[in-house]
Amino acid sequence: MxxxxxxxxxxxxxxxxxxxxxxxxxxxxxxxxxxxxxVSVRMSSENICRLYQTFFGGRIYQCKKxxxxxxxxxxxxxxACQASDFxxxxxxxxxxKKEEALLGLKFQSAKSPVKAEKGHRGFxxxxxxxxxxxxxxYILMKNLxxxx
Numbered sequence: 759m760x761x762x763x764x765x766x767x768x769x770x771x772x773x774x775x776x777x778x779x780x781x782x783x784x785x786x787x788x789x790x791x792x793x794x795x796x797v798s799v800r801m802s803s804e805n806i807c808r809l810y811q812t813f814f815g816g817r818i819y820q821c822k823k824x825x826x827x828x829x830x831x832x833x834x835x836x837x838a839c840q841a842s843d844f845x846x847x848x849x850x851x852x853x854x855k856k857e858e859a860l861l862g863l864k865f866q867s868a869k870s871p872v873k874a875e876k877g878h879r880g881f882x883x884x885x886x887x888x889x890x891x892x893x894x895x896y897i898l899m900k901n902l903x904x905x906x
Contacts, residue, residue: 764851768848768850773854775797776797777858777859777899778899779793779896781896791889793895795862795866798836803832807834814840815840816837817835818833868888
């Protein structure tokens, strides 16, 4: 992928995207909670969403239209390691979401991958300290979004 393509995708993310840490309550997780890095872009261009998917994976969703005269919106979503790989590629070109991207990369790099176990997907926390750190990063990410 060319640098100009990465810079373009970073610009679209800066304007139309979201970098977040999602908090899910889950009974099957050791501490009853799971945190997950996610990146999404919502826009009226399905082609641009497909471009993100082609280069970085993830999923594309057709969003519900609330009024018949509204344009159709599309949303590209990528999570966990794929989100981290994407952020590594575009972070040098980000402006508005640079801090969020760096926090997301730090968050994901601290996750420890585990082999898939029966009934559990993704990552397993490592006790109270890890949960506390992930909660702090979750709160930091929320606070970064309140600027402005």
